[in-house]
Amino acid sequence: MLTAKDIIKEGHPTLRVVASDVSLPPSQEDSITLQKMMEYLQNSQNPDISQQYNLRPGVGLAAPQINVPKKMIAIHIRDESGTLHSYALFNPRIVSHSVEKSFLTSGEGCLSVDRDVPGLVPRYARVTVKATTLQGEEIKLRLKGLVAIVFQHEIDHLNGVMFYDHINQDNPFQPPEGAIPIE
Numbered sequence: 001m002l003t004a005k006d007i008i009k010e011g012h013p014t015l016r017v018v019a020s021d022v023s024l025p026p027s028q029e030d031s032i033t034l035q036k037m038m039e040y041l042q043n044s045q046n047p048d049i050s051q052q053y054n055l056r057p058g059v060g061l062a063a064p065q066i067n068v069p070k071k072m073i074a075i076h077i078r079d080e081s082g083t084l085h086s087y088a089l090f091n092p093r094i095v096s097h098s099v100e101k102s103f104l105t106s107g108e109g110c111l112s113v114d115r116d117v118p119g120l121v122p123r124y125a126r127v128t129v130k131a132t133t134l135q136g137e138e139i140k141l142r143l144k145g146l147v148a149i150v151f152q153h154e155i156d157h158l159n160g161v162m163f164y165d166h167i168n169q170d171n172p173f174q175p176p177e178g179a180i181p182i183e
């Protein structure tokens with residue numbers, strides 16, 4: 001199982017590379033890696049397991065964060081209405097997005113960043129994502145709210161982008177014009 005020691009931290013060059021497309025159908029190695037990423041998220045949200053293995057809770061994980069520069073992400077989160085969004089995806093890409101922006105009022109964190117970075121992170125309020133699932137199915141997801149933010153955070157990792165790259169350095173707490181705050 002993946003544990004905290006498998007997650008690389010800021011300063012590691014792999015966090016700043018553009019990850020490679022995964023050739024499909026995926027190799028057994030890539031499938032197992034993606035399954036382990038999903039397992040990490042589920043374990044990190046289980047009070048007993050996360051305490052036993054000292055896992056930092058996560059709702060998303062991108063392969064570059066475990067030093068695998070490939071386009072693979074896992075997302076496991078309950079949204080505002082309690083709906084579980086659990087996805088293990090190859091080659092996710094944003095195919096369209098709203099002009100309207102949104103942001104988490106609490107700012108963002110990252111499993112690869114062991115420090116608080118204050119500031120608001122402007123994101124698209126709504127995104128349409130295409131990807132291939134572990135089962136080899138091509139899917140299209142229309143996302144909004146917290147789930148849309150998590151997807152954008154993870155897809156950023158596939159392009160070598162960290163959440164704090166988006167923070168307005170002159171005024172970190174300046175909400176983007178007309179953006180929707182998400183608690």
Ligand SMILES: O=C(O)C[C@@H](Cc1ccccc1)[C@H](O)SCc1ccccc1
Nearest residue numbers: 057058059060108109110111112150153
């Ligand atoms: O480092 C990562 O990629 C995982 C982040 C994802 C994230 C997405 C959106 C906003 C902040 C972080 C971790 O999940 S950070 C821990 C966490 C846990 C619950 C809710 C938000 C963040």
Ligand code: NI
Nearest residue numbers: 109110111112
């Ligand atoms: Ni992150």
